[in-house]
Amino acid sequence: MKHISQGTLFDKKETEKLKRDVRKMMTSSIINSLVGRDVRKVRQFIFKIIAVGDGTAGKTSIIRRYVHEEFDSKYIKTIGVSHALKRLCLNDAEITITIWDTGGQELFDCIRPQYYRGAHGVLIVYDVTSQESFDHLDKWIAELDFNCGNVPKIIVGNKIDLTGERVIPPEAGEKYARQNFVSHSETSAKTGENIAEVMEELAKLIISRSNKFRAARAKK
Ligand SMILES: Nc1nc2c(ncn2[C@@H]2O[C@H](COP(=O)(O)OP(=O)(O)O)[C@@H](O)[C@H]2O)c(=O)[nH]1
Ligand SMILES: [Mg+2]
16 A cells, blocks of 8 residues: 655555654654754763743843843843853863743744754743742743753742842742752842853753763663
8 A cells, every 4th residue: 555755655664664764863863952962072062052931030131141241221122032152161061052042922922842942951030029920930841841841941030139129039939949840049140140150050950961861872
């Protein structure tokens, strides 16, 4: 019996072989996208990191602070997706981080799949002065689980410089993160507090995930 596949005629045996090859190819591309790309013998990695969270939580500001060491108190709504590159050296690893930034509203539209696709690590950002942004963490985690599976992630409580306006204490953030088996940190994009540390921690989580994959593959 003949099967029609993408305009080509295959018999059943050929169809099965094609399916097997595509599956193999897809598995390896998924593993590649999860573990980062090892470019040479020297441990070089390219990571795609994305930031999710409610609008105005501080995603763009965290990225700007980390990449350009600057802060702008004006809120400029992020339109579409933008990219930033940052190099990071960790022990014996050279890491190029590509950080993708987008406005929250686009995440629910047609851009969402491209934004999530192939992400190696995620910052889930809330604003410690906004109960609403904290309450929405469930939604963001569910989105991530659906689109990225069990990707390394850190929940980040931002704007800790606004001490008088804080409504989410550090313990609440930590408890929530523990219950969801995710790391938690607090930052201020305004002062720069903890920003580099958070990115480093995320990079370490990604590398440790990549090492586990490599060890598992070596065993096969
Ligand atoms: N005080 C303070 N303001 C911040 C901080 N991070 C962001 N903002 C301000 O919050 C607003 C929204 O920030 P933005 O990065 O655009 O949020 P995004 O929508 O999540 O990308 C802007 O006016 C920022 O200047 C912070 O750590 N401290
Ligand atoms: Mg933004």
